[in-house]
Amino acid sequence: MRLFPFSVNGKAKAWLHSQPNQSLTTWRDVETKFLARFFPPSKNTEARTAIATFAQGADEPLCEAWERYKSLLRRCPNHGFEVDLQVQTFCNGLQPQTKMILDASFGG
Template sequence: MCLLFPSTLSGAALNWFYMLNPRTINTFDSLKQAFLDHFMIQTDRLYSADDLYMLRQGEDEPLREYAARFSHEYSRCPNTDDRATFGAFKSGHRESNFRYLVHSNP
């Protein structure tokens, strides 16, 4: 199972796997625990408005998908001010007619 595990990874998870020191993990259970210890911290973290400003609409991402992704991340932000949230949402749009309308209409 340890030999097949990297074939299921991509991106940051695959980079993490290749950064492991050789011969430090002897069983699949220890590999699983090392993976969870590294990545579970990131998934349980609650966000702030500052984190929402880091979200950007992808180059080919439709507005609907960006809004859904933003909404999901916003749901992880307790006690976030609505004005800051709206500012973060607006700042993450790529150039478009919709962005112009949102920014020009208070």
């Protein structure tokens, strides 16, 4: 918890300094209040929808699709998707030809 102030900047740092003394005594307090401030339910729902409906672009290479998908996951740290569901969602969002190449490269 002592290092947390060094990991934020801008609006997050201003928010942290605006918190009353001794109001953030546990990591759970920090997490709950930080997520409530910067990831409200409406923003969280929007980000979760973007993750769940991921689709590879028509001319988007696999590596760029993967980077874009990881970016969606990072934008919503409390998305709640288990790793196996994340992989399944990514694979389901790939173009059919990319899926075939990916399947072939991993032996089916």
